Structures are given as C-alpha cells and as structure tokens.
Amino acid sequence: MEVDDRRIYVTGGGSGIGLRLAEMLAARGAHVALFDLRLADDVLHRVEAARIRSERRVRGYLADVADAAAVAEAFRRAAEEIGPPDLVFNSAGISCPRAFADLSQEDFERVVRVNLFGSRNVAAAALPLLRPGSKLVFVASMAAVAPGYGYTAYGSSKAGVFAFAEALRSELAPRGIDVAVVCPPEVATPLVAWSRTVRPAPTERLTRFAGSLGLDEACQAILAGILGRNFLVIPGRRANFAYLLSRLLPKRLAHAISDRIVAGALADSGESQRGPGGPTPD
Numbered sequence: 001m002e003v004d005d006r007r008i009y010v011t012g013g014g015s016g017i018g019l020r021l022a023e024m025l026a027a028r029g030a031h032v033a034l035f036d037l038r039l040a041d042d043v044l045h046r047v048e049a050a051r052i053r054s055e056r057r058v059r060g061y062l063a064d065v066a067d068a069a070a071v072a073e074a075f076r077r078a079a080e081e082i083g084p085p086d087l088v089f090n091s092a093g094i095s096c097p098r099a100f101a102d103l104s105q106e107d108f109e110r111v112v113r114v115n116l117f118g119s120r121n122v123a124a125a126a127l128p129l130l131r132p133g134s135k136l137v138f139v140a141s142m143a144a145v146a147p148g149y150g151y152t153a154y155g156s157s158k159a160g161v162f163a164f165a166e167a168l169r170s171e172l173a174p175r176g177i178d179v180a181v182v183c184p185p186e187v188a189t190p191l192v193a194w195s196r197t198v199r200p201a202p203t204e205r206l207t208r209f210a211g212s213l214g215l216d217e218a219c220q221a222i223l224a225g226i227l228g229r230n231f232l233v234i235p236g237r238r239a240n241f242a243y244l245l246s247r248l249l250p251k252r253l254a255h256a257i258s259d260r261i262v263a264g265a266l267a268d269s270g271e272s273q274r275g276p277g278g279p280t281p282d
C-alpha cells in the first residue's frame with residue numbers, strides 16, 4: 001500500500017502506538033487525522049514536525065470511540081477537511097489488568113465498551129467513507145490469542161476485536177476493502193508504564209514470556225505489516241514464537257506451562273490464590 005499523499009485516520013492518536021505510527025506515516029508523506037479523548041498541544045506539533053512535505057495536512061479531533069455518534073461526527077468532519085481515509089488505524093484502547101475476583105462489573109464493561117464496541121463504532125463511522133483500495137486496521141493484542149491471568153476483561157475484549165475484524169474482512173473483501181488486525185506483545189507506551197504499577201505478579205510474568213518491544217521497534221514492524229497484505233500482524237520475533245506455541249501446543253500442555261508461571265509468580269510475590277469469593281459487585 002502506498003502512503004504518500006494518502007489520508008490516514010488514527011484513533012488513540014494522542015499517545016503510544018497510535019501517535020508514533022502517525023509520526024511515521026507523516027514522515028512518509030501522508031495526511032494525518034488524529035482522534036482521541038484528549039490531544040495535548042505538542043501532539044499535533046510532533047506529527048507536523050515529522051512531515052516530509054509541509055503541504056501535507058495534520059488535524060486533530062476529540063472523540064470517545066465508545067460513543068458511536070461522536071466518532072461518526074468526527075470522521076465526517078475529517079473527511080470534509082482532509083478527505084476520506086485510505087487507511088484507518090484503530091489504536092484507541094484501555095486495559096484493566098486485575099484478577100477477575102477483584103474486577104468490578106463497571107470496569108469489565110468499560111474495557112469491553114472502549115475496546116470492542118469502540119472498534120465497532122470506528123468501523124461503522126469509516127464504512128460510508130471507504131473506497132476500493134482502502135484499509136481498516138484494528139489493534140487487538142497477544143491477549144486476544146493467548147489470554148491469561150488478569151486479562152478476563154482485556155483478553156475477552158481483544159478476542160472480540162480479533163473475531164470482529166476477521167468477520168468484517170470477509171464482508172469487505174468483495175468490495176476491495178482490506179481489513180487487518182495487529183496483535184502486539186508488550187510495547188513500551190504510557191499504557192504499559194501505568195499497567196506495570198497495578199498488574200498482578202502472575203500477569204507481569206506471563207507478559208514477559210511473550211517479550212517486550214520498544215515503541216519504535218514495534219511501530220516499525222506494525223507499519224511494515226499493515227502496508228503489506230497480511231490479515232494478522234504480530235510485531236516481534238518472540239511474540240511470533242509465543243503465538244505459534246499457542247496455536248500448535250495442545251491446550252493441556254499450554255495451560256500446564258502457564259500454570260507453572262502463575263504458581264511461581266504467586267509464590268515469589270507472596271500473593272495467594274483467592275478463595276471462592278466472587279467479583280466485586282457495583
């Protein structure tokens with residue numbers, strides 16, 4: 001896929017993977033529209049500074065992806081101002097790494113609303129604007145294909161994103177519109193910096209198993225992947241290995257390995273398994 005003079009919409013473009021990818025696309029000549037809950041002043045400046053051609057446009061729009069009407073309106077305005085998108089990169093997402101017994105109904109619903117319903121809302125807003133040759137990319141996670149301790153909400157929301165993207169790919173292929181899904185392992189972003197301070201010890205150790213990538217390294221691999229034709233993009237060699245293991249190993253064996261890691265982390269951290277208590281009601 002060509003990038004120069006193309007229009008790229010990036011949700012979650014105010015931070016982390018979305019922002020870095022937006023800078024990389026601007027550096028290849030794209031017009032860029034960023035969508036986020038908040039956009040700090042320096043964010044638009046960073047993307048503008050990355051442009052190779054000063055006539056390329058960079059715009060920012062405030063929108064909550066969980067709000068279908070707000071995303072549709074923001075996309076409509078962007079289409080008026082910079083033109084309909086050639087590539088939509090849906091990076092907006094949140095995480096709430098917590099054992100299910102400690103996870104409130106409200107937190108569970110919030111994660112699913114932003115990650116899964118947000119993907120649905122972004123696709124619905126983009127659909128009327130997409131033409132043959134354009135592309136929709138959803139950021140899921142390794143937790144979509146190999147969910148573990150602490151990721152009941154996040155893992156199920158991202159597995160939903162994966163399934164949604166795959167079904168949508170089948171529907172849009174006849175119209176010449178491409179769909180891809182990105183499943184990164186841990187990438188050093190503000191989301192992860194926060195997550196590391198709150199996630200349970202077993203989640204921390206399982207995450208390390210799939211490897212951790214620097215932001216530039218991850219975004220370079222993501223960019224190369226989404227400019228190609230693959231449906232599934234997994235940045236990082238170690239993450240690709242972990243993915244293959246999760247597909248090839250019998251579940252019983254995969255679970256035995258994961259259970260050993262969890263047991264070791266619980267023992268080392270002094271955290272004990274919870275009793276039969278249920279999740280926190282709201």
Ligand SMILES: NC(=O)c1ccc[n+]([C@@H]2O[C@H](COP(=O)([O-])OP(=O)(O)OC[C@H]3O[C@@H](n4cnc5c(N)ncnc54)[C@H](OP(=O)(O)O)[C@@H]3O)[C@@H](O)[C@H]2O)c1
Binds near residue numbers: 014
């Ligand atoms: N970093 C990783 O290790 C990793 C691994 C696998 C998958 N992912 C996925 O990659 C994507 C980007 O993550 P990241 O690490 O780059 O996180 P990040 O640095 O927090 O960037 C995500 C951006 O999305 C925004 N956002 C959150 N909820 C939103 C909403 N309802 N509407 C619009 N924007 C919203 C965030 O705003 P606030 O900061 O205000 O919340 C933030 O600016 C997410 O979908 C995440 O699940 C990340």
